[in-house]
Amino acid sequence: MTEDEQRVTKSHGRFxxxxxxxxxxxxxxxxxxxxxxxxxxxxVVDDGSTDETSQxxxxxxxxxxxxxxxxxxxxxxxxxxxxAASHVADYAITIDADGQHSPEDALKLxxxxxxKKRPIIVGAREGMTASLGAHIPWTSRFGRKFSNFWxxxxxxxxxxxxxxGMRIYPLPEAMSLNIRARRFQFExxxxxxAKRKGIPILETPINVFYNLDGSRISHFRPFVDFLRNSxxxxxxxxxxxxxxx
Numbered sequence: 001m002t003e004d005e006q007r008v009t010k011s012h013g014r015f016x017x018x019x020x021x022x023x024x025x026x027x028x029x030x031x032x033x034x035x036x037x038x039x040x041x042x043x044v045v046d047d048g049s050t051d052e053t054s055q056x057x058x059x060x061x062x063x064x065x066x067x068x069x070x071x072x073x074x075x076x077x078x079x080x081x082x083x084a085a086s087h088v089a090d091y092a093i094t095i096d097a098d099g100q101h102s103p104e105d106a107l108k109l110x111x112x113x114x115x116k117k118r119p120i121i122v123g124a125r126e127g128m129t130a131s132l133g134a135h136i137p138w139t140s141r142f143g144r145k146f147s148n149f150w151x152x153x154x155x156x157x158x159x160x161x162x163x164x165g166m167r168i169y170p171l172p173e174a175m176s177l178n179i180r181a182r183r184f185q186f187e188x189x190x191x192x193x194a195k196r197k198g199i200p201i202l203e204t205p206i207n208v209f210y211n212l213d214g215s216r217i218s219h220f221r222p223f224v225d226f227l228r229n230s231x232x233x234x235x236x237x238x239x240x241x242x243x244x245x
Contacts, residue, residue, distance in 0.1 A: 013090035016041040018081030025052040027099035034103040045077040075186020096165040105206040112204035119200035123166035125208035154236035156192035
């Protein structure tokens with residue numbers, strides 16, 4: 001980062017990267033290396049990988065490596081990262097390990113933090129519509145629209161990309177939210193619970209990259225995760241209607 005960029009980021013507080021990883025041996029080294037260039041603490045959470053991810057991570061110097069003995073889910077990995085990062089940072093920057101995000105976009109998220117506020121900043125991935133992103137998997141486009149609508153219906157914020165994994169979370173506010181989901185659903189539930197607790201939620205545009213050569217590994221399973229999403233949204237809507245104080 002330039003001196004001007006460092007000055008801007010320091011004015012907001014201390015930052016750390018959290019990278020949840022599960023069987024991303026092909027992409028994780030590049031993602032982690034690019035985040036290390038920021039000079040922030042980097043916490044990589046290996047969520048029970050069974051491929052060569054562990055070996056690749058062991059070769060990277062300068063990271064804080066955390067491991068789950070078995071796969072517990074993306075949300076569980078993020079929470080493990082939150083706990084570790086909270087000792088050295090005021091904010092956690094989450095980024096997926098599959099290479100779809102540009103770590104450089106973290107500056108866009110940081111610069112979107114308004115003065116005297118501690119919001120969640122969601123990186124809204126640009127170019128994911130059918131007309132602009134024909135190479136984007138249909139499951140990603142459909143899932144995004146499905147999630148956006150039901151996050152809003154559950155009492156959460158009205159967003160254009162509620163499924164984006166590149167975000168800034170204020171610590172310890174995010175850790176104080178009683179999130180029950182531990183897999184992909186964590187990232188939508190935390191938005192709803194944050195809105196209910198009065199934590200501001202903002203979006204800022206970021207880039208997205210989907211490799212056409214098939215090297216990107218996604219662990220999203222349309223049928224299973226659709227059912228899990230539906231269960232989570234049903235619970236959130238129920239509590240919105242019947243558990244008001």
